[in-house]
Amino acid sequence: MGKLNEIVKQQQQSLTETEKNVSEDIVQLVGFVVGDEEFAVPILSIQEIIKPIEWTRVPFTPDYVLGVFNLRGNVLPVIDLRIKFGVSANEIDENTRFIVMKIKDEDVAFIIDRLTSALRVKKKNVLPPPDTYSNEDDIIEGVGRMDDGRIITILKVDNLIRRNDIVPGNEG
Amino acid sequence: MDEIQELMEDFLVEAFEMIEEMDQDLVELENSPDDLELLNKIFRVAHTIKGSGSFLNFDKLTRLTHHMEAVLDKARKGEFIITPEIMDVILESVDAMKGILEYIRDNGDDTAPDIDIEPIVVKLDALVNGKSDSDQNSTKSNSSKEDESSSKKVGNINLDEITLENADEIDLDSLEPEELDAVLEHLVSLRNKPADKSENKQKEESKEEPVKNENKEEKKEVAPVKGKNLTSEQKKKEVKKTISSVADQTIRVDVKRLDQLMNLIGELVLAKNRLIKIYNDVEERYEGEKFLEELNQVVSSISIVTTDLQIAVMKTRMLPIGKVFNKFPRLVRDLSRDLGKKVKLVIEGEDTELDKSIIEEIGDPLVHMIRNSIDHGVEKPEERKAKGKPEEGTVWLRAYNEGNMIVIEIKDDGNGMDPEVLKRKAIEKGIITESEALNMSDKEAFMLIFKPGFSTAAKVTSVSGRGVGMDVVKTNIEKLNGIIEVDSALGKGSTFKLKIPLTLAIIQALLVASQEDLFAVPLSNVIETVRIVEEDIYTIEGKSVLKLREEVLPLVNMADIFEIEKVLEPEKYLYVVILGLGATKVGLIVDRFIGQEEIVIKSLGEFLKGISGIAGATIRGDGRVTLIVDVGSLMRLAKETHNKKVVTDSLHEAKKKKEKPEDYTVMLVDDSAMDRKIMRNALEQLGINLVEAKDGVEALQKLKNSDVDAMLIDIEMPRMDGYTLAQEIRKYNKYRKLPLIAVTSRTTKSDRVRGVEVGMNEYITKPYTPEYLQNVVRRNLGL
Numbered sequence: 001m002g003k004l005n006e007i008v009k010q011q012q013q014s015l016t017e018t019e020k021n022v023s024e025d026i027v028q029l030v031g032f033v034v035g036d037e038e039f040a041v042p043i044l045s046i047q048e049i050i051k052p053i054e055w056t057r058v059p060f061t062p063d064y065v066l067g068v069f070n071l072r073g074n075v076l077p078v079i080d081l082r083i084k085f086g087v088s089a090n091e092i093d094e095n096t097r098f099i100v101m102k103i104k105d106e107d108v109a110f111i112i113d114r115l116t117s118a119l120r121v122k123k124k125n126v127l128p129p130p131d132t133y134s135n136e137d138d139i140i141e142g143v144g145r146m147d148d149g150r151i152i153t154i155l156k157v158d159n160l161i162r163r164n165d166i167v168p169g170n171e172g
Numbered sequence: 173m174d175e176i177q178e179l180m181e182d183f184l185v186e187a188f189e190m191i192e193e194m195d196q197d198l199v200e201l202e203n204s205p206d207d208l209e210l211l212n213k214i215f216r217v218a219h220t221i222k223g224s225g226s227f228l229n230f231d232k233l234t235r236l237t238h239h240m241e242a243v244l245d246k247a248r249k250g251e252f253i254i255t256p257e258i259m260d261v262i263l264e265s266v267d268a269m270k271g272i273l274e275y276i277r278d279n280g281d282d283t284a285p286d287i288d289i290e291p292i293v294v295k296l297d298a299l300v301n302g303k304s305d306s307d308q309n310s311t312k313s314n315s316s317k318e319d320e321s322s323s324k325k326v327g328n329i330n331l332d333e334i335t336l337e338n339a340d341e342i343d344l345d346s347l348e349p350e351e352l353d354a355v356l357e358h359l360v361s362l363r364n365k366p367a368d369k370s371e372n373k374q375k376e377e378s379k380e381e382p383v384k385n386e387n388k389e390e391k392k393e394v395a396p397v398k399g400k401n402l403t404s405e406q407k408k409k410e411v412k413k414t415i416s417s418v419a420d421q422t423i424r425v426d427v428k429r430l431d432q433l434m435n436l437i438g439e440l441v442l443a444k445n446r447l448i449k450i451y452n453d454v455e456e457r458y459e460g461e462k463f464l465e466e467l468n469q470v471v472s473s474i475s476i477v478t479t480d481l482q483i484a485v486m487k488t489r490m491l492p493i494g495k496v497f498n499k500f501p502r503l504v505r506d507l508s509r510d511l512g513k514k515v516k517l518v519i520e521g522e523d524t525e526l527d528k529s530i531i532e533e534i535g536d537p538l539v540h541m542i543r544n545s546i547d548h549g550v551e552k553p554e555e556r557k558a559k560g561k562p563e564e565g566t567v568w569l570r571a572y573n574e575g576n577m578i579v580i581e582i583k584d585d586g587n588g589m590d591p592e593v594l595k596r597k598a599i600e601k602g603i604i605t606e607s608e609a610l611n612m613s614d615k616e617a618f619m620l621i622f623k624p625g626f627s628t629a630a631k632v633t634s635v636s637g638r639g640v641g642m643d644v645v646k647t648n649i650e651k652l653n654g655i656i657e658v659d660s661a662l663g664k665g666s667t668f669k670l671k672i673p674l675t676l677a678i679i680q681a682l683l684v685a686s687q688e689d690l691f692a693v694p695l696s697n698v699i700e701t702v703r704i705v706e707e708d709i710y711t712i713e714g715k716s717v718l719k720l721r722e723e724v725l726p727l728v729n730m731a732d733i734f735e736i737e738k739v740l741e742p743e744k745y746l747y748v749v750i751l752g753l754g755a756t757k758v759g760l761i762v763d764r765f766i767g768q769e770e771i772v773i774k775s776l777g778e779f780l781k782g783i784s785g786i787a788g789a790t791i792r793g794d795g796r797v798t799l800i801v802d803v804g805s806l807m808r809l810a811k812e813t814h815n816k817k818v819v820t821d822s823l824h825e826a827k828k829k830k831e832k833p834e835d836y837t838v839m840l841v842d843d844s845a846m847d848r849k850i851m852r853n854a855l856e857q858l859g860i861n862l863v864e865a866k867d868g869v870e871a872l873q874k875l876k877n878s879d880v881d882a883m884l885i886d887i888e889m890p891r892m893d894g895y896t897l898a899q900e901i902r903k904y905n906k907y908r909k910l911p912l913i914a915v916t917s918r919t920t921k922s923d924r925v926r927g928v929e930v931g932m933n934e935y936i937t938k939p940y941t942p943e944y945l946q947n948v949v950r951r952n953l954g955l
Contacts, residue, residue: 056797057689058776059734060783068776068789068797073439075774075789075797091877106778167782 005044025123029144031116031152032099035087038152039112040119040144045157047100047107049115052092061166066111076100078109079161101157108161121146126154176228183224184277185424190217191270192498198263199501205254215244221269230282233272236289239296240265246300256509261295263502268292427528430489437482438772441678442791444478445769447471449793482678486527493571493580494522496535500542500569507546514553514564515546521571526578530652530672534580537645541582541668542567544642549586549666559663561585577654577696578674583667589660591617601625615755618658618666622646622754646754650804653679653694656754671696679773681790681800683766684749686730687740688905690798691762692771692790697803699752701765703745709820716819718748718759725750727759728810729822734785739906742823751810753803758810761819764905773800785809833859836953837879840864841871841897842886842915847938851884851915854942855949868892872900880910882952884945885932887916887923895930902931911952915940 009026029040030049055067055078064084068075078098082088095114100107121144129140141156194217201210222237243262247254254262268287275284451471455464497519508515526534550556550565557563568583595609598620604612620626624643649656654672673679673696681692682701702720709727710717718727727748731738740763749760771790775781781788787802838860840851848864855862863878865871867889875883883901887894894914901907913934914927927935934948 054796056789056799057736058780058783058799059736059785061780065780068780068799070791070795070797073442073791075776075791077777077780091873093873104778108777108779161779163779166779 027121027123027126027144027154029119029121029152029154030099031119032097032112033114033116034081034085034112037085037087038116038150039081040152040154041099041101041157042154043118045101047102050098050100050109052096052098052111065161065166069109071100071107071109074107076107076109078111080111081160082111082113084160101160103158103160110160119144119146119152121152129153180228180276180280183228184273187221187224187273190220191266191273192495193217194266195502196498198259198266199505201254202256202259202505206250208248211244211248215241215248218244225282230272230276232282232284232289233269233276236265236269236272236293239293239300240269243296243299252299258299261292261299263506265289265292265296425488427489430485430528433485434489437478437485438678438774440478441482441770441772442793444475445793446795447474447793486674487525489528490525491528491531492522493524493526493531493534493578496531496538497522497569497571499535500538503539503542504546504567507543508550511547512552513546513550515550516564516566518566518568519570520568524571524573524578526672527674533648533652534670534672537648537670538569538580538582540642540645541670542569545582545584545586545666545668549584549588551587574671577671580670580672581667582670583665585665588662588664588666589618589621589658590662594618594620598623598626613755615658618660619656619755621658622656647804650753653696653803655697655752658755679771680768681771682749682768683798684730684747684762685764685766685905686734686762687736687738689734689736690766690792690796691730692769692798692800693749693751694787694800694803695768697751697753699750699757702748702750702759704748705745706742706820706823709746711818711820714818715814720750720759723757725757725759726810726814727761727819728814729761729817729819731761731763732817732819732822733760733806733809733813738822746823751803751807753807756807758807758814760810761823771798771800833955834861836881836955837861837863838949838953839871839874839880839883841866841868841883841889841894843867843889844886847886847915851945854945857942858946858950858955860949860953868894868897868900871897875901875907882911882913882949884913884915884936884949887914887918887927895926898927898930898932913948913952915945 028043030043030046031038031040033039050071053069053071055069057067058065058077064080066078066080068077070076092111097112097115098109099112100109102108125145126142127145128142130143139156139159141154144152144154146152194214197210197214201207201214204210218237218241222234222241225233225237240262243258246252247258252258268289271287272282272284272289275287276282448471451467454467458464500519501517504515504517507513545567546565550567551559551561553563556565566585568581570579570581570583572579572581591612591614594617595604595612598604599606599609603620603623603626609617622642622645624641626641626643646656649670649672652672654670657669657671658666659669660666680695682695682698683690683692685691704718708718710719716727718725730736747762747765749762749765751758751760769792771792773788774790776783776786776789785802785806787800789797789799792798838855840848840855840862841864842848842851843866845866848866852862852864863874863880865874869891871883871885872892874880885894885897889897892900894916898912898914901910901912911933912931913936914932915936915938916923917938919937924935933952936945936948
């Protein structure tokens with residue numbers, strides 16, 4: 001992981017030679033919209049981003065677990081972040097995407113309404129989530145202030161879903 | 173270092189294999205103590221382990237095996253008969269040896285602080301010394317006596333004493349002709365072997381210190397040094413020969429590689445299924461075309477090869493069940509001695525092969541069941557005598573193939589089980605109610621012993637009642653997709669049958685649809701499928717049952733079990749899958765049978781695994797995921813559902829009846845806004861609701877999100893045309909009956925045929941009168 005980070009950084013360096021602030025710690029994020037809010041996750045936690053694939057419902061799961069789908073021979077769960085965040089679910093349209101992320105060594109897909117862009121935020125511009133945020137599940141890593149003044153919520157990928165919430169009382 | 177590591181691994185594998193065999197041989201030996209063949213075999217095992225052990229510097233192991241060897245050697249030479257008491261000591265030492273080997277496996281050295289070999293060594297020594305003290309220190313006189321039975325002795329000459337060095341001392345003139353022949357032959361054979369011998373010597377010399385010590389020790393103890401060495405060397409060679417000849421024909425393969433191979437085969441099976449599906453689609457569309465024949469040949473040859481390949485790979489993972497059975501003679505012997513019973517174990521079909529992963533899982537349940545048979549089944553000798561049975565009870569352990577399953581049968585000729593006693597116990601323990609007990613068949617009563625918290629043993633012995641009940645056995649067997657059947661006759665004995673599928677990864681399944689959702693049911697648990705009408709369902713005390721021939725089965729709607737939303741209107745016929753698990757049967761109402769298919773089981777992943785009723789998922793020919801039901805937990809869920817839901821009610825939950833025109837919605841699909849307008853104008857007069865879509869993609873999306881009762885579809889549209897749209901819609905179970913009306917200016921016959929093919933109900937050509945359109949829509953809605 002560290003090495004990859006370095007390589008990515010080096011690439012940036014060559015791309016943005018005019019700026020000499022690369023020595024500063026920069027977080028690379030991918031931004032997306034769920035409902036009417038913009039979120040972001042670290043680029044390295046993303047496995048791939050794909051167009052929606054038909055899924056199969058799985059009984060006895062919370063409603064934000066839409067089901068499972070076949071990604072090149074692997075069976076992956078798909079989670080609707082819109083339902084998880086309590087936003088009314090939009091229809092699936094041409095902008096809808098599945099973001100496949102690795103959570104505890106398992107690939108999980110999340111439905112998002114649309115991608116925005118890859119973002120680069122200086123670490124010092126990432127602040128801990130304000131107390132006013134409801135962050136009971138500890139799913140918010142922090143709040144990033146963009147250079148253009150936008151505020152983006154950065155999610156803690158590892159906490160987005162928990163096994164205990166999905167299949168209660170069934171450990172391991 | 174690596175070489176040593178490799179050597180050690182080989183040593184351990186070999187040692188464990190030998191020990192397993194030895195265990196069985198030892199018990200057999202007790203029954204026929206004078207079987208020289210058997211004794212020799214056991215002796216060789218101890219000897220080989222000692223030899224290899226000393227080479228690897230395992231002093232403790234060497235010391236133990238050395239003493240074992242001494243005892244076995246005496247027995248082999250007929251100096252004492254093996255009594256059960258001697259056997260106990262030998263078995264104890266075998267256990268210690270196992271313990272040390274396990275310690276070596278885990279830690280790499282043989283210090284094994286938990287295992288104290290001294291008391292065992294003392295006991296072994298006592299056997300050697302006690303029985304034949306005088307023999308111990310003496311030399312030739314008794315060695316010639318020892319060798320009386322061996323072929324090495326001819327007349328008065330002991331060939332073992334003759335070597336090339338002392339050959340000159342023999343007085344040839346005094347020999348009888350046949351003695352002379354034998355001596356000469358012996359000398360020739362000695363001369364022919366020098367290369368071998370010197371090699372061996374070199375090897376021995378190059379060995380490390382402890383080996384030399386070991387050799388010295390051996391020399392000290394064993395009387396006629398030269399002769400003795402020769403025979404043991406020959407023996408070693410013999411053992412080596414058999415081992416190397418086996419080794420030439422087999423390769424040890426890492427199980428991970430086989431697993432990987434199995435996974436790949438799984439993918440291949442999925443691809444094959446997909447190919448078959450595509451072929452079927454193509455066949456429908458291009459009937460009579462020439463290339464179909466060729467395609468058919470390719471598809472069928474691929475599916476044959478895939479199936480063969482699957483079987484071949486499965487076979488590489490197969491092990492004879494004897495691997496598990498081998499440890500049971502010892503278990504039975506120890507148990508029956510502990511319990512003061514006489515039990516004979518008869519093993520049959522140990523060559524029957526099973527997947528390695530199943531072999532690993534099956535051992536513990538079997539141990540438990542055999543314990544159970546001996547502890548609860550077989551009676552004490554006096555009791556048996558009083559009943560007129562032979563004093564010695566028999567337990568049969570049998571394995572055989574039955575279709576796609578392996579059956580393992582554990583049968584005893586003991587006391588059998590009394591269904592009434594079992595029922596009473598179960599009621600006392602609150603496992604079942606009085607009324608449940610009344611309706612229970614004998615077979616169901618026998619299955620009670622597998623309920624958690626049920627134990628018929630009046631007292632807890634060291635054998636039973638260790639906190640692991642028969643319920644664990646049942647769960648373990650069910651985990652392997654297996655089933656247990658019990659039969660018992662009071663006073664005559666009980667039979668337990670474990671039926672286990674040959675492999676875990678790929679199974680035959682029945683695909684069924686419950687409402688919109690497909691499920692795969694393992695075929696091994698499907699007893700039959702039946703078609704019934706609602707009148708066949710009876711409701712007794714608020715519970716729905718199906719009378720099938722002479723049986724009354726609980727009936728549950730699958731949609732109720734999995735809490736699936738009901739969208740389909742009930743039809744005249746109901747489809748029922750009769751599921752069987754052991755003695756329990758349940759009727760499961762589904763909405764459609766799809767068919768039988770070979771499926772590859774995939775895990776649902778860390779987050780979703782363990783959902784009740786679901787064992788995993790499989791990927792179908794069309795790339796979609798289908799869930800596989802876990803019959804064990806499904807049965808439990810079915811029972812809960814059965815208690816609270818009446819099937820006949822649930823069948824009518826589907827849809828509210830529609831009566832007025834406002835209850836209906838019709839979708840208009842056309843890329844031309846003007847055409848949509850014309851349709852809208854005509855249909856608004858009917859008072860029905862209208863939804864519009866400008867192409868097939870949008871229509872499909874809107875269809876899923878709203879409740880539509882009929883669709884008017886244009887054929888020529890961008891993105892997705894009308895034919896494709898109709899085809900897509902018909903893929904859904906729920907829309908099988910949705911009226912689809914083509915509205916188009918295409919008028920040729922082939923267009924119409926195509927429309928029917930893709931599932932259009934009607935075909936209207938433009939232009940049309942408003943009245944005509946209204947009539948068609950009204951007719952299709954049933955207004």
